[in-house]
Amino acid sequence: MCAEVTIFSDHPRWEEKELLRASKELGVKAELLNIARVALDCARTLFELSYIRCISHTKSQLLAWLLSEYSEIVVNSRHTYTICSNKAITTAMLSASGIPTPRTVVCFDRALALEKAEELGFPVVIKPVYGSWGTMVGKLSDRDSLKAVLEHKWALGSPQDQVIYLQEFVKRPPRDLRAVVVGEKVVACSARYSPPGEWRTNVALGGKSERHKLTQEEEELFLKAARVVGGGVLGIDAMESERGLLIHEINPGVEFKGVVEATRVDVAREIVSYLYSLIKK
Numbered sequence: 427m428c429a430e431v432t433i434f435s436d437h438p439r440w441e442e443k444e445l446l447r448a449s450k451e452l453g454v455k456a457e458l459l460n461i462a463r464v465a466l467d468c469a470r471t472l473f474e475l476s477y478i479r480c481i482s483h484t485k486s487q488l489l490a491w492l493l494s495e496y497s498e499i500v501v502n503s504r505h506t507y508t509i510c511s512n513k514a515i516t517t518a519m520l521s522a523s524g525i526p527t528p529r530t531v532v533c534f535d536r537a538l539a540l541e542k543a544e545e546l547g548f549p550v551v552i553k554p555v556y557g558s559w560g561t562m563v564g565k566l567s568d569r570d571s572l573k574a575v576l577e578h579k580w581a582l583g584s585p586q587d588q589v590i591y592l593q594e595f596v597k598r599p600p601r602d603l604r605a606v607v608v609g610e611k612v613v614a615c616s617a618r619y620s621p622p623g624e625w626r627t628n629v630a631l632g633g634k635s636e637r638h639k640l641t642q643e644e645e646e647l648f649l650k651a652a653r654v655v656g657g658g659v660l661g662i663d664a665m666e667s668e669r670g671l672l673i674h675e676i677n678p679g680v681e682f683k684g685v686v687e688a689t690r691v692d693v694a695r696e697i698v699s700y701l702y703s704l705i706k707k
Contacts, residue, residue, distance in 0.1 A: 429457035431701050432473045432497075434489055436461050436480045440683050444694035445479075452695065454702050461485065466496050473497040475705050477659075477697075479679055483511040483556050486679055499704050502658035502678045509655045510678040514555045514591055516655065523654045525647070526672050528665070529594040536576045539590040543572050551593040556586060558677065563626060565595060593674075596667045603638055603664045603671070606682050606693055607652040609703075612645050613696040616688035635688035647671055659697055 431454055435442050442458055449456035461480065466472070476497040480486040490507040493500045502510075509515050514532045521527050531542040532555075543550045549567045552575060557563075566572045579587040605615040621632035640648070648662050651673045661680030664671045682693040 429455050429474070430705055431456040431475050431477060431698070433458045433477045433479055434461055434464070434493075435459070436482055436485055439481075439681070441681055441694070442479055444686075445477075445698060448692065448694040448698040452698055452702065454698055456698070461489065466492055475499040475501065475701055477501045477701055478507070481558075481679070483558075483679075487511045501701060501704070502660070503656050506656035506658050506660075507678050510660070510676045512555050513553055513675065514589065516676055519654055520651060520673055520676075523650075525651050525654060526670060528596050528667075528672050528674055531590075531592045533590050533592075534588060536573075536580065536590075539576060539592060540569060540572060543569070543592055546592060546594050548572075549595040551595050553591045553593065554586065555589050555591050596665050596672060596674075598665045598667055601666075602674075603644075603666070604635070604685055605640070605648045605662045605664070606680055606685055606696075607648055607657075607660045607662055608693075608696050608700045609657065609659075610649065611696075612640060612648050614682070614685045614689040614691035614693055615640050615644075615648075616685045618684065635684040637689045644671055647673065651676065659700065 431449060433442055433445055433456060435458060438458060446456055446458055473496060476493040478486050478489050480489065487507045490500060490502065490504040494504050509519055517527055517530045529546060531546065533539050533542060549565050550572065552564050552566060554562045564575060566575060601617045601619045603615060604618055605612050615638045616635040617638040619634045620626060651662055652660050655676055659680065661677035662673060663675040664673050686693050
């Protein structure tokens with residue numbers, strides 16, 4: 427029996443199991459493939475619809491490009507993965523399209539980074555351009571702290587570490603918003619609160635979530651941001667600020683367990699229904 431939906435993963439998680447459960451309930455033929463056991467045959471189309479769920483941004487982006495040649499439909503598209511896998515590209519695309527974002531500077535020189543941080547005003551936030559779960563994201567309170575971090579990054583010697591992504595520290599409540607967008611619909615939204623002693627709100631770091639009821643304006647902003655990066659199935663993060671809602675990250679391989687626990691929305695069912703609708707178009 428050929429699968430209608432093929433889910434690609436490097437480390438199957440709760441979310442992938444939920445997608446298989448929802449597929450079975452909806453009568454959609456779905457298969458979960460560990461990419462360690464996948465060899466793509468360049469001679470023929472292998473898959474009807476490919477849905478990429480890898481943790482690794484590098485593997486996901488490459489798969490999105492390769493599967494565009496080997497599948498009838500790929501979610502998310504290679505265009506979306508290329509944008510969203512890189513925070514610098516995401517921010518540039520959002521800002522150029524009029525989506526409110528935190529003030530951000532990207533540069534490639536340590537001295538210039540120190541100068542631009544002064545212009546942003548301390549504290550500043552430094553992030554890797556690739557990555558999730560708040561890993562290697564730091565809030566730096568002064569010039570000396572930033573200088574030390576930059577020296578460490580340069581000592582690592584990786585070209586990726588020498589791309590400096592600096593962002594203003596936004597004064598906000600101790601939470602941010604995570605919206606799951608599926609196609610042209612925000613299917614669920616939660617407010618994620620920082621754990622004690624932590625300023626980051628990532629659930630992976632112990633942050634707690636509760637249901638958040640979106641205003642019409644907030645919903646429209648999330649949908650507009652999704653369209654800018656090409657749409658599909660996305661996790662979009664935003665911060666409440668004195669300037670209104672600021673979109674600060676878009677995840678093309680969204681983890682939705684925390685949102686489901688907070689909202690009781692069957693996100694997996696929403697995703698599978700959307701994927702199946704693409705096949706039937």
